[in-house]
Amino acid sequence: MKNTIAERIQDFLKQFPPFDSLKKEELLLISSQIRVLYVEKGEYLFRQDSPCHDEFYIVREGAIGLYRGFDDDQNLVDICDAGDLFGLRILIIKKDYRMSAKADEESIVYAIPARVFEPFIEENREVNKFLLGTFAAHARNYFTETEKGQRIDNTISIETVKDLSALRSISYRKKPVTCTFDDTIKDIAKKMTDKKVSCIIIVDGNKQPIGIITDRDLRAKIATGMYEITSLVNQIMVSPVVTYSKKITVAEAQIALIKHDISHLCITKDGTQDSKLIGILSDHDLLVSFGNNPSVLIKEVKRIKKPQKLRYIRQQVEKLLKSYLEQNIPTKHIINIISEINDALIIRVIELSLKEMSTPPPVKFCFMVLGSQGRREQLLLTDQDNAIVFENVDEQAYEATQLYFMELANKITKGLHTIGFEYCPAEMMASNPRWCMSLSKWKDQFRNWMITPTEEGTLLSSIFFDFQYVYGDRTMTDVLSEAVFEGVNKSNRFLGLLGVSALQKPSPLGFFKQFLVEQNGEHKDTFDIKIRAMMVLIDAARILTLYHNVKGVNNTLLRYAKLAEIEPKNAALFESCSKAFRVLIKFRTRQGLLHHDSGRFIKLNTLSKKDKLKLKRCFRPIRDIQELLRVRFQLKNLM
Template sequence: MVYYSIHTKIKGVKNTIAERIQDFLKQFPPFSLLSKEELLFVSSQIRVLYLEKGAYVFRQDEQCHDEFYIVREGAIGLYRTTGNIQNFVDICDSGDLFGLRIMIIKKNYRMAALANEESIVYAIPSSVFKPFIDENKEVNNFLLETFATHARNYFTETEKGKKIDNTITIEPASDLSTLRTISYRKKPLICTSDAIVKDIAIEMNAKKSDAIVVVDDQKYPIGIITDSDLRAKVATGLISTESHVTEVMTTPVKAYSKKITVAEAQIALIKNNISHLCITKDGTRNSKTVGVFSNHDLLVSFGNNPSVLIKEIKRVKKIQRLRYIRKQVERLLTTYLEQDIPTMHILNLISEINDALVVRTIDLSLQEMDSSPPVLFSFLVIGSQGRREQLLITDQDNAIVFEDVEEIRYTETQNYFLELARRITKNLHTIGFEYCPAEMMASNPRWCMSVSEWEKQFRDWMTTPTEESTLLSSIFFDFQAVYGDTDMVNQLSDVVFDGVNKSKRFLGLLGVSALQKPSPLGFFKQFLVEQNGEHKDTFDIKIRAMMVLIDGARILALYHNLKGINNTLLRYEKLAALEPNNKELFESCAKAFRVLLKFRARQGLMHKDSGRYIQLNTLSKNDKLKLKRCFRPIRDIQEVLRVRFQLKTYM
């Protein structure tokens, strides 16, 4: 295993090799961020390495080289040896950087890099490239992100909590929660100066309000009365309940514009030692009152504490308030993504908040009903929320299972839960969860049944599968109970796994569905986009990329009888332990799915949609490369399904 190198340094004469290198490098970040002259200079200092298959660029624990590398042709594998076992970490092909420790940490290599096939690699001296890192923030960030990607692939699993000691500086992420404008309570309670204390106290209690603004004829604020004012001045007997509000109110009020930031509002509350700010049209006391902002609102504004949001959700009395909190969750997600919080951590936190939103919605919907539920029931979420992978609000996918009743009572019982479901789905829609276009919601009689009817339906899907039932199985078998009785849900889970154990053919049909998902890339590795319809010329990241990974994890989880594990990442983690021979594949599937989840979430937040359909012309070269790297495991997991279930016999 030998390699050859060619130095391409220019000494005052035109160098065609350097120009060819420049033409290649300018296609890829961070080199695409340099000027033509800068890039030609870098290209002139590069060594060209020709490596035979199996040749090492560097070995694990070897002293860090004074250069880093980019693959010109071929493929370089990154491997980590533990004991006597060499574990695959990542693969680098044309345009991929590796060996960046010299630019980041300058310690011995923690992985080995060797040619998986005959390859050409460019070696870039660190001393040549370092000035561009110091001068160009985008170059700095790209190199750091690329290094972190390789590092996380290994270290995230083995050295949790450890931080990379970077010599490249990064500006600390700003606390976005304090820089955004406040979300205040609109349409505040108001009264005039001749109002009686007793009357406004009754109104505050009825409206569950902790403050009322006293206004003049033009609705300019002249004072404010809070719960604490009533306790301190009225409940103690200092002022009579029959007094006018002017004797109790705090005046003058502190008025601010609705454009005040959370940080500014916090300072104003602390500085003035008050609990409420009055929000007016122009930010002065001489304009119309439009809202109130309180200490409690401030607490909720600090959305980087999920427990605060969940506590607030449990206290909410009106559905509309839940919509406001859901907006806070979107801001929380934005902050998490910008701070690059681990994917599983984000999923767990957002899922807990989403579950709390659903639970509170059901509680409030039950209060709207004329009577209590006639029997025990459970509310199920399915699809992405059932897998605890719903970062952005998308369509509703839910169902109700209720306790078995005598046949004579069945219609009446089902009608009760259909009405309850109608209220729940309507209220979820108010919060921001769109109605499912296919009506896969509990308000549909098909998805609101007794436990026995559900069991029968699940068995029918598995024993006499059709194209529709196979599709429905892939959706409904990722269910999770978020409200009500769990025993019935466990019964349904037992039915699913019992049916799978009796019919491997059913898993084969699910596998065929996974194989038939449209490919993300064409023959020449170009993105395949939608050819017609509303989303023409966009890339469907859900169907063309994410769903195969989701389907593969589900099918293999059913194959191994992995009960109680719905999340795709957790499924792959468990599968890697159960099938050591496929460990590298399952780990690469999990890595790809993490990247795709975050990518879709960022796209959705940026364009204020589900993030599913992506305009490729809006993506940078770097983003496109990231996506393409995620597609590598898709074909491999499809091949596992094809071989495991002998799918050619079903196609």
């Protein structure tokens, strides 16, 4: 028998993200488990500081207000209407609610069991990203009420300007796309498509703005058949336009967009309609100015045309990172978000570098990141580790082909340096001919490191075997991965030498359980959290996944999760290693943000007793995993 209620719920959910990215049968499964709640005006679904429910919610009808504070001293943070999700802490943090949810009018709400939905978060990347973005937005947004009850996300309240950053000038886009009265709608639609813009400004002979057409106008007036596509632009343009001077502040821009219910402001020379058009400011530009929405940042990265401007995006990423740490969002989610933004930045630098080349690439190639970037664990800006692999060519064409890609690599590494990724002191970058080679030469290099291992080869393989595809032909990294596992299976001694390297890392604690610090050099009397703690956990996870032929898993946390599945008897150890690594990476990131460096070298006298104890608890799994390596690979015979 059909479940008609579940089918009606399914029909509603499929209209909204993230449910629109699920399959029909998946959505029906979820819908059959949902509770339908009727909530009277003023009734609470949950209150601030109460334990989070086993369900999260989506509004079917009505409006649910999210409030911070208690009783008569409540501040409205956001309003959720049809299709909006709230109460997501059960999926992200599983801690007490930080806000109250109260019905602002009679409402119908669907309660979705977390246990039913959680499998889809792990399996569907789009679902994961949407939920994280929604959760972060609710955590930081303020609500601004207008006559129409509209909401501007990721912005400040216009009632009171509490943040001085709202008084700063906002960047606008220069050289807006324009047209004249004589153009047809078909002409301007093609122009907007070619220029990849969402609006076009109609100007007169003096370049003064007299009207605007946006994507929304084309949908509402042309796609509906209201006007013919051959009509002139003056028939559908919105006029007059709203104009401001180039000194418009963030707060002024927000107020203007809300007040006039528009998405674009025209920037003119003196701020009036009677002067020359010099720029355009959109609601998207306003969101970017706050820099606390990952999807907005990634979208903005794709629009930037100069590497210098990408530096601003990476600076915004640090603000985003800091806010996520303050909200105690799980480490795995933070790593995923920051890594996605870092990848977008690198890809954009590569695209811009390719445009600077005089000719297209002579053959297919792949740009890889290595080390912490390859493991998708680089939260702070550190030095670059990258490489290029290109398609095999005849011997006579090899030198010219390599020179082409080295020239490209120089542009890429320079662009990344401009963003803030420092040059690698050891020159482990694609601009080095040793790390810019054909696929066959890379395979030979990997085999040599494994079949005839040396101290240098063991060190390099520990960096290069954590490679990650970023741009180009992905199949090349698949071939290299096969070469790595083929070499491992032919050389038991190689894994043993990697294990020795993990055991020889300097100990974090001395005989009397005191922290061991650097004895000399630039970082004298500091604790090296990377070498003395994190690298052992990283190395062990890599060695054991190579031992088990686990392919396609480079991230340390994911490696330990996979190892726990493969070796149930050691699952407790692997889980403790994973927990320790999560604590260490967050600790290092906080230290780096605090001191504006990589966070690697820590001045112990700046730590509280609580922080020192937290660090020391992470060292127990390090000793245990070292012992496992020592026994499994019989390392006493190799040391």
